Every structure is written in structure tokens, then in C-alpha cells.
Amino acid sequence: MKKNRKFSNLLPLNWFYRSNRDGTRMRFFPISWKLLSIQALGWLFFIAAIGIFQYKNVRDELYGRIEISGKDIAQTLSIVLSQNSSLFDAKNSTSFIVDLKREITELERVLVMDPGLNIITDTDPQSLITQNDRDLLTKILEKEKEEYGFYEDYDNYKHYRIIRPIQSENSLGSTEDIIGFLLIDIDASYVEKSVYIGFMKVMTLISILLLLFAILIYHLLDRIIVSPLTRLTDASESLGQGNLATRVKINTYDELEILANSFNDMVQHLQATTVSKTYVNNIIHSMLDSMIVIDREGKIKTVNQATLQTLGYKQKELIDRHIEILFENKKLIASQVENIIENQSTIIDFTTNFLTKRNKAIPMSVSVSIMLVRGKLSGLVYVAKDITERQQAQENLRQSEAREREKSAQLEKTMQELKSMQSQLIHTEKMSSLGQMVAGVAHEINNPVSFIYGNLSPADEYIQDLLKLVEMYQKHTSQTDEEIQEYIQEIDLEFLKIDLPKLLDSMKVGANRIREIVLSLRNFSRLDEAEFKEVDLHEGIDSTLMILHNRLKFKPERPGIKVIKNYINLPLVQCYPSQLNQVFMNILANAIDALDAYNDRRTMEEIEANPSIIKIQTQRIDENRVAIHLSDNGPGMPEQVRERLFDPFFTTKPIGKGTGLGLSISYQIVVEKHGGKMWCESVPEKGAKFTIEIPIQQRTCEIS
Numbered sequence: 001m002k003k004n005r006k007f008s009n010l011l012p013l014n015w016f017y018r019s020n021r022d023g024t025r026m027r028f029f030p031i032s033w034k035l036l037s038i039q040a041l042g043w044l045f046f047i048a049a050i051g052i053f054q055y056k057n058v059r060d061e062l063y064g065r066i067e068i069s070g071k072d073i074a075q076t077l078s079i080v081l082s083q084n085s086s087l088f089d090a091k092n093s094t095s096f097i098v099d100l101k102r103e104i105t106e107l108e109r110v111l112v113m114d115p116g117l118n119i120i121t122d123t124d125p126q127s128l129i130t131q132n133d134r135d136l137l138t139k140i141l142e143k144e145k146e147e148y149g150f151y152e153d154y155d156n157y158k159h160y161r162i163i164r165p166i167q168s169e170n171s172l173g174s175t176e177d178i179i180g181f182l183l184i185d186i187d188a189s190y191v192e193k194s195v196y197i198g199f200m201k202v203m204t205l206i207s208i209l210l211l212l213f214a215i216l217i218y219h220l221l222d223r224i225i226v227s228p229l230t231r232l233t234d235a236s237e238s239l240g241q242g243n244l245a246t247r248v249k250i251n252t253y254d255e256l257e258i259l260a261n262s263f264n265d266m267v268q269h270l271q272a273t274t275v276s277k278t279y280v281n282n283i284i285h286s287m288l289d290s291m292i293v294i295d296r297e298g299k300i301k302t303v304n305q306a307t308l309q310t311l312g313y314k315q316k317e318l319i320d321r322h323i324e325i326l327f328e329n330k331k332l333i334a335s336q337v338e339n340i341i342e343n344q345s346t347i348i349d350f351t352t353n354f355l356t357k358r359n360k361a362i363p364m365s366v367s368v369s370i371m372l373v374r375g376k377l378s379g380l381v382y383v384a385k386d387i388t389e390r391q392q393a394q395e396n397l398r399q400s401e402a403r404e405r406e407k408s409a410q411l412e413k414t415m416q417e418l419k420s421m422q423s424q425l426i427h428t429e430k431m432s433s434l435g436q437m438v439a440g441v442a443h444e445i446n447n448p449v450s451f452i453y454g455n456l457s458p459a460d461e462y463i464q465d466l467l468k469l470v471e472m473y474q475k476h477t478s479q480t481d482e483e484i485q486e487y488i489q490e491i492d493l494e495f496l497k498i499d500l501p502k503l504l505d506s507m508k509v510g511a512n513r514i515r516e517i518v519l520s521l522r523n524f525s526r527l528d529e530a531e532f533k534e535v536d537l538h539e540g541i542d543s544t545l546m547i548l549h550n551r552l553k554f555k556p557e558r559p560g561i562k563v564i565k566n567y568i569n570l571p572l573v574q575c576y577p578s579q580l581n582q583v584f585m586n587i588l589a590n591a592i593d594a595l596d597a598y599n600d601r602r603t604m605e606e607i608e609a610n611p612s613i614i615k616i617q618t619q620r621i622d623e624n625r626v627a628i629h630l631s632d633n634g635p636g637m638p639e640q641v642r643e644r645l646f647d648p649f650f651t652t653k654p655i656g657k658g659t660g661l662g663l664s665i666s667y668q669i670v671v672e673k674h675g676g677k678m679w680c681e682s683v684p685e686k687g688a689k690f691t692i693e694i695p696i697q698q699r700t701c702e703i704s
Contacts, residue, residue, distance in 0.1 A: 111183035159185040292382040312357040328353040453511035534572035544584040566617040586662035594634040631689035
């Protein structure tokens with residue numbers, strides 16, 4: 001026999017076990033047996049209590065009878081011995097006591113002693129007198145007590161012992177001295193036997209009656225309680241096996257019936273809200289998305305058909321394997337599973353790559369949720385969707401959007417260039433018309449001015465000759481006609497001789513001024529220089545200042561603007577002269593407009609303390625680059641305005657006073673036409689500074 005064999009297998013107790021649905025065995029003790037056991041224990045305690053109580057009463061009653069009988073025998077024997085002194089003789093006393101013992105069967109031992117505690121007669125000489133007996137006899141002798149009676153066990157026999165004195169009587173009948181002692185043992189062993197026999201008879205009868213009553217109660221309880229509970233148990237097992245048609249009918253008109261009705265209502269509600277396991281499995285396996293269920297250790301417990309088809313596995317190849325084998329980034333997934341289980345996150349969505357059985361990466365959109373059983377986390381549910389087509393569509397969409405954005409940007413750029421070209425063409429046409437008009441006016445003015453200027457010198461000579469002739473005539477003529485004299489006085493001949501040369505000089509200065517203006521107009525327009533020319537930038541700047549001279553000089557209604565020029569020796573620069581002059585004109589005209597507007601909101605004291613100034617400075621940066629700085633001390637501009645200065649049609653001037661094209665075209669002329677740079681620096685209330693940077697020699701590839 002094996003040592004580890006279960007105790008339940010050594011005894012015929014296998015019927016205390018039953019099999020579960022999963023094949024395991026469980027200990028089983030029916031309620032009916034429990035009720036019967038409880039009844040049996042209850043009745044057992046009840047019978048024991050009654051038996052103990054009855055046994056004690058009967059025993060006490062018998063012992064009481066023995067005590068009374070023993071005391072009567074002892075008293076009678078004591079009187080007999082006291083009245084017959086001859087009985088104190090050993091021989092006579094022994095025969096008397098033996099005869100007495102035959103008559104009284106209860107007497108077990110009779111012991112007669114003299115006052116010196118010497119034994120006279122003893123029916124049981126083998127029994128010794130104990131020290132306790134001697135102590136009691138001494139107490140009686142000392143008259144502390146008349147007699148002693150007590151139970152004592154001797155050689156496994158229980159007896160009742162009485163010790164009392166034997167006293168003599170006088171003539172009056174009163175007791176006097178103690179003449180001896182009497183010790184009597186009465187057998188009490190039969191009491192226990194008698195009581196036990198009677199007790200067993202009574203208990204047997206009571207047990208039979210109680211057994212019959214317990215069987216009756218058991219059948220009643222089995223019918224009222226156990227049988228309905230058994231039906232409820234069977235119905236619960238049937239429901240646990242998925243039989244939602246299970247119903248229980250109990251008519252006990254008590255809590256069990258209420259429990260059965262609640263069970264039927266629960267099953268009905270469950271039937272209305274629950275689908276069968278097969279139905280759930282059909283739903284899971286018919287899903288188009290992959291579904292994977294893992295336990296707390298990350299081991300796969302369930303996979304649907306979509307997962308197997310997508311990844312190329314068989315179900316047995318995945319069950320109880322760690323889920324990380326399905327992912328490309330195994331470490332990330334392993335740590336993620338631990339974090340989700342530790343933090344019990346509700347739902348987590350992410351995108352990652354799954355690996356097929358052949359190690360092919362498939363992009364998946366994954367949603368992970370926790371699975372709770374009775375409020376405790378039992379595992380995770382992964383639902384994954386193949387997003388290969390979606391990613392491809394998104395990539396195609398991104399490429400399409402990129403192409404469309406590129407086309408849109410190209411179209412916008414083209415539209416911007418068209419707008420810029422249109423505005424430039426319009427402005428160029430206007431400037432061309434203006435230049436032609438200026439050139440025509442300059443040409444028309446230049447001819448008569450040249451004629452006048454060319455004849456002023458001969459006229460001066462003629463006038464000088466005439467004046468000299470008049471002087472000679474006055475010198476050689478002694479008498480002047482009165483009419484001539486009056487006319488000389490009328491015309492103030494002396495004054496004419498002084499002022500007429502001055503008048504001619506003034507005419508020369510005016511004609512020369514007109515010639516300079518015409519030359520500036522021709523230099524500004526430069527219609528004869530449409531190609532790159534090497535020019536002096538200072539001449540272009542001075543020509544522009546000459547044209548703007550009327551706006552710079554002081555007038556009664558407005559203060560003048562001082563121009564400070566800081567020129568260095570610059571080489572001739574290859575450029576479009578007329579276009580650069582147009583740039584200078586736009587920047588200087590805007591500076592004058594800004595200073596005029598600034599002065600309009602300043603007092604005369606403020607203007608005198610800080611007069612308006614325009615500074616023009618030229619600079620050579622390196623061997624092939626020069627810079628022109630044009631600055632003013634006007635109101636300046638905020639950053640949001642400065643950032644848009646060169647945008648087409650952007651202007652801060654009132655409607656009708658600016659088109660917003662001047663600086664935009666100027667920027668295109670400098671950057672695109674000349675391959676240079678142009679920018680503005682400004683701080684509010686600190687003025688503005690424009691810088692133009694262009695190469696000295698243009699390269700063919702830079703010419704647009």
C-alpha cells in the first residue's frame with residue numbers, strides 16, 4: 001500500500017465526492033445529511049442531559065437510602081453493644097456480629113474497638129484502619145462530633161463507612177462515658193450497577209422514541225427543504241451548462257418558493273440578454289478584424305479566424321505562446337503589457353507592425369482593453385485592423401496633396417509674378433510715358449533756352465558797345481537837346497548803365513539753371529540707355545534730388561528738409577540707369593512724404609529742436625559690391641509694417657495718394673534686375689533706413 005494514498009480512499013467514503021463539469025472532484029455532503037447530523041447531535045445532547053440528570057437523581061436517592069439504613073444499623077448495634085457488656089468479649093462479639101451480618105446482607109464490615117482503639121472484633125481483619133479513621137476516632141473521643149459517615153472506595157469497591165462511639169447508660173437513661181467504638185462499612189457497589197442498568201433501560205427506550213421522531217422530522221425536512229433545494233441545485237447546474245430553458249417549480253409558500261421565482265426571473269432575463277457560447281464564438285470568428293485574448297502573463301488564450309488568416313498561423317501554434325511573438329517590436333509590446341496590467345488602463349490605441357509566420361511586417365491599428373472577471377483583471381483583449389491599404393491610400397493622398405500644393409504654389413507664384421509684371425508694366429509704361437514727356441519737354445525747352453543762352457553773350461557785347469557809344473556821345477557833345485535831356489532823366493540813364501549788365505548776368509544764371517534742369521530731366525529719364533551702362537550713381541542721386549528740389553526747400557506753409565550727402569569715390573557701376581533712378585525717386589519721395597506727415601503733427605519748437613533730415617551715404621563693400629544708404633529721422637514704422645513694405649499694393653498712405661507699387665517695383669529692380677539686395681531698418685519714432693546693395697559688374701547669368 002502506498003504511503004501517500006488518501007484517507008478517503010481507505011474508507012468507503014467515495015460517495016462523499018462528486019464530479020464537477022470540468023472533470024475535477026469536490027467534497028460533497030448533502031444538506032439532508034447535514035440536517036440529519038444536526039438533529040442527531042441535538043437529540044444526542046438532549047438524551048445525554050436527561051440521562052445524566054436522571055442518573056444523578058437515582059444514584060443520590062439510593063445513596064441516601066444507604067446512609068439512612070447504615071445510620072440506623074449503626075445506632076441499633078451501638079445500643080445493643082452498650083447494653084450487653086458481654087459482647088465486648090472477642091468471642092461473643094464475633095459470633096454476634098457474624099450472625100448479624102447474615103441477617104443484614106448490606107453489611108460488609110463490622111469493627112468493634114475499645115476506648116484504647118484496640119480491635120475487639122473485625123469481620124474483615126485484612127482491611128487496615130487508615131490514619132484518617134484514627135483521626136476521626138480521636139475527634140469522637142474528644143467529643144468534637146458524635147459520629148462520622150462518608151463514602152470510601154476500597155479495592156475498587158464503593159462502600160459507606162460509619163464511625164460512632166459506644167456509650168454506657170446510667171439509671172436515668174442518659175449517656176455517659178465512651179466504652180468503645182463501632183466502625184461499619186455498608187456495600188454501595190451495587191448502587192452503581194443498579195443505577196446503570198436502570199439508566200440504560202430508560203435511555204434505550206428514549207433513544208428508540210427519539211430515533212423514530214428524528215426519522216419523521218428528516219422526511220418532513222427532506223420534503224419541505226431538501227427536495228426544493230436539490231431541484232434548485234440541479235437547475236443551477238443545468239443553467240451553468242448553457243441551458244437557458246431551465247425553470248424550477250416549487251410550491252412551498254415560503255422563502256424557497258420566492259427563491260425559485262427569483263431564479264426563474266433571472267434565467268428569463270439572462271435568456272433575453274445573453275447569447276450562447278456558440279453564438280459568441282461565431283461572432284468572434286466571423287470578425288473581419290483580428291482579435292487576440294491574453295492572460296495576465298501575456299500568454300495567448302484565444303485567437304479568431306481573421307488573426308490566423310492574416311498572420312498565417314494555426315491556432316495550436318499560438319495558444320499559450322507569449323503575444324510578443326506576433327509583433328515586430330517585441331520589447332515594446334512586452335513592457336506595454338506589463339504597464340497596462342499594472343496600471344489597469346481602460347483602452348489604449350496605437351499603430352504598430354505585426355509579424356506573420358514568415359516574418360513579413362504588416363501595419364496594424366491596435367486597440368487594447370482590459371478584461372475583468374468579477375471585478376478583477378484576468379487578461380487583455382487585442383483588436384487589430386490591417387491598415388496596409390489605408391496607409392497606401394494615405395501615402396497616395398499625401399503625394400497627391402503635395403503635388404496639388406506644389407501646383408497651387410506654382411500657380412500662386414505665377415499669379416504673383418503676373419500681378420507683379422502687370423503692375424511693373426503699368427508702372428514702366430507710366431514712367432516711359434513720363435520719361436518721353438519729360439524728354440520731349442526738356443528737348444522743347446532746351447532749344448529756345450539754348451538760343452537765348454547762346455545770344456546772351458552777343459547781346460551783352462552789343463549793349464556794352466551801345467553804352468560806350470552813349471558815353472562817347474555825351475563826352476563829345478557840349479550841349480544836349482532839352483528833349484533828350486528830359487528823356488535821359490526819365491529813363492534814369494545812369495541806373496540803366498549800372499543795372500543792365502546785372503540784368504544780363506541774371507539772365508545768364510537763369511538760362512544756365514534751365515539748362516541744368518533740362519540736363520537732370522534727361523539724365524533721370526535716360527531713354528537712350530535701355531541696356532546696361534556704366535554710370536556714376538552720384539549723378540543719378542543728384543538728378544533725383546534736383547527734380548525733388550521743390551519739395552525739399554523751405555516754404556511758408558512747411559519747413560524745409562535738409563539733405564546731407566556723404567559720398568565716397570565710387571567706380572562706375574553697371575546698371576539700368578533709368579530704373580535705378582526710379583528706385584532713388586521712390587525711396588526719397590516716400591521719405592519726404594513721411595517727414596511731411598511727421599512735421600504736421602509736431603510743433604514748431606519740436607521741428608526746430610529736431611529738424612527734418614535725409615542722409616545719403618554711399619559705401620564700397622568689397623571689390624564688386626557697393627551700397628547706398630538712404631535714411632531719415634522721421635516717425636519710423638512698426639515691425640508689422642516693415643515686414644510688408646515690399647509686398648505689391650501694400651501702402652500706409654490714404655486712398656488716392658499711394659498705389660503700393662513703388663517699393664515693390666523698386667525691390668524687383670534691385671533684386672531681380674540687378675542681382676542685388678534691398679532691405680529696410682526702422683524703429684518707431686527713430687526714423688527709417690533703406691539700404692541698396694548692388695554689384696559693380698553684372699554677370700550675364702544674373703541679368704533677368
